[in-house]
Amino acid sequence: xxxxxxxxxxxxxxxxxxxxxxxxxxxxxxGKTELLKWKDGKRAAISLTYDDGSxxxxxxxxxxxEEQGFPGTFFINTGQIPGSExxxxxxxxxxxxxxxxxxxxxxxxxxxxERASAVGFLGYPALVDSHTRAGxxxxxxxxxxxxxxxxxxxxxxRAGKVEKLREGAEYSGSEQIxxxxxxxxxxxxxxxxxxxxxxxxxxxxxxxxxxxxxEKCREDILNRLGPVHTFxxxxxxxxxxxxxxxxxxxxFPALRNRMPEAYLDELNRGSRREPGRSDKTYVxxxxxxxxxxxxxxxxxxxxxxxxxxxxWLVLVYHGVDGVGWEAIPGDTLDQFFKTIKSNDGNxxxxxxxxxxxxxxxxxxxxxxxxxxxxQIHVRLSHSLDPGLYQMPLSMRTAxxxxxxxxxxxxxxxxxxxxxxxxxxxxxxxxQAVPNGExxxxxxxxD
Numbered sequence: 099x100x101x102x103x104x105x106x107x108x109x110x111x112x113x114x115x116x117x118x119x120x121x122x123x124x125x126x127x128x129g130k131t132e133l134l135k136w137k138d139g140k141r142a143a144i145s146l147t148y149d150d151g152s153x154x155x156x157x158x159x160x161x162x163x164e165e166q167g168f169p170g171t172f173f174i175n176t177g178q179i180p181g182s183e184x185x186x187x188x189x190x191x192x193x194x195x196x197x198x199x200x201x202x203x204x205x206x207x208x209x210x211x212e213r214a215s216a217v218g219f220l221g222y223p224a225l226v227d228s229h230t231r232a233g234x235x236x237x238x239x240x241x242x243x244x245x246x247x248x249x250x251x252x253x254x255x256r257a258g259k260v261e262k263l264r265e266g267a268e269y270s271g272s273e274q275i276x277x278x279x280x281x282x283x284x285x286x287x288x289x290x291x292x293x294x295x296x297x298x299x300x301x302x303x304x305x306x307x308x309x310x311x312x313e314k315c316r317e318d319i320l321n322r323l324g325p326v327h328t329f330x331x332x333x334x335x336x337x338x339x340x341x342x343x344x345x346x347x348x349x350f351p352a353l354r355n356r357m358p359e360a361y362l363d364e365l366n367r368g369s370r371r372e373p374g375r376s377d378k379t380y381v382x383x384x385x386x387x388x389x390x391x392x393x394x395x396x397x398x399x400x401x402x403x404x405x406x407x408x409x410w411l412v413l414v415y416h417g418v419d420g421v422g423w424e425a426i427p428g429d430t431l432d433q434f435f436k437t438i439k440s441n442d443g444n445x446x447x448x449x450x451x452x453x454x455x456x457x458x459x460x461x462x463x464x465x466x467x468x469x470x471x472x473q474i475h476v477r478l479s480h481s482l483d484p485g486l487y488q489m490p491l492s493m494r495t496a497x498x499x500x501x502x503x504x505x506x507x508x509x510x511x512x513x514x515x516x517x518x519x520x521x522x523x524x525x526x527x528x529q530a531v532p533n534g535e536x537x538x539x540x541x542x543x544d
Contacts, residue, residue: 127496129467129474133460134492141444142403143410143453147171152422153273159418162432166439171450173293173332176318184314186296188219189306200252205245211304213248222260225251233299277322289449291330301339329451352454374406386414388424455489477536490529499524501541509535
């Protein structure tokens with residue numbers, strides 16, 4: 099006869115323990131199960147993320163990460179990769195019509211987004227900066243200044259005071275990564291994610307052009323790498339513009355810019371809040387190492403993670419070894435990665451996608467425990483989309499002290515486990531796949 103079932107949930111764990119009876123023996127802790135906060139019971143998570151796809155991220159940083167066994171998340175601009183299907187463009191009225199209209203109608207909040215979307219596609223390279231500055235103004239909440247910047251740009255066009263792009267001229271930059279190389283890196287466990295086609299200021303684009311940049315970047319990644327790489331996105335310049343966030347969160351399950359979860363506290367790169375003061379279950383703590391960031395500051399981030407048990411340190415890099423914005427020397431990265439590796443027992447280094455999935459699954463999961471004779475059955479399930487969320491969760495289940503060893507299986511397949519002890523007695527730690535068959539824990543008989 100089965101003993102009564104016990105339901106364990108991360109938010110209701112203590113209450114469940116008080117309310118349940120796992121066996122007929124008062125005080126028997128056998129079967130007590132906990133969903134661990136981080137994979138393998140580690141103290142903190144770290145994600146190494148890179149923006150823009152500059153070449154030394156792959157030629158320098160990626161090999162250094164792989165030396166330590168670390169995966170990375172690369173937010174790429176697909177329009178810069180040779181062979182991409184979709185390129186940046188303006189969607190809307192003929193630009194000649196817009197230019198003519200600016201002579202009579204000043205830029206205002208009603209026409210700002212259309213004009214700012216078009217200004218970089220008038221054939222005048224110098225005006226791309228006008229789009230960027232106007233977007234920065236909108237991100238800062240200064241729409242009036244953004245309108246002024248765009249008016250000035252169109253006035254230069256009408257007056258013939260800007261140089262037009264020469265026919266046949268093309269971008270000539272540094273070496274570019276290829277889709278073939280990206281595909282090989284993806285097979286080795288690295289995540290590639292959306293950073294738009296051309297890195298615009300999304301806050302100052304109208305919806306049609308914003309969607310083009312996000313959706314077509316996603317489509318190129320989907321066609322080249324498959325659906326697993328369409329999970330994450332970072333909207334350029336770290337924007338947290340509400341209009342942009344609303345659209346982007348329709349398209350992607352996770353944004354590095356914004357993850358509106360009740361259990362998660364988000365501290366962006368500019369935040370000066372101390373992460374240890376948060377009372378949320380999880381804290382996403384973003385730090386952006388710049389070219390002159392001292393090593394002692396970077397090491398202090400690791401120390402802070404080790405001092406708490408709920409921090410997810412999201413490191414944001416751009417340039418590497420002289421190529422790209424605020425380029426970090428390769429030697430600095432090498433030293434820092436070795437520091438992280440030296441704390442391997444306490445730090446889980448994983449892609450942005452994997453950490454996000456782990457947290458979401460854990461916060462939406464329950465473990466139902468039953469006893470059948472001398473076996474413990476643990477059924478793990480969650481309420482999320484099972485097609486998208488299949489990340490194994492780390493579990494800890496109490497077993498009788500008298501069991502010298504045990505056999506752990508799920509769906510007939512052996513599951514690796516580790517044995518440990520706490521003040522209450524013996525337990526095992528293992529990985530369980532949610533929404534599958536129950537994990538069966540049984541003693542090994544001589």
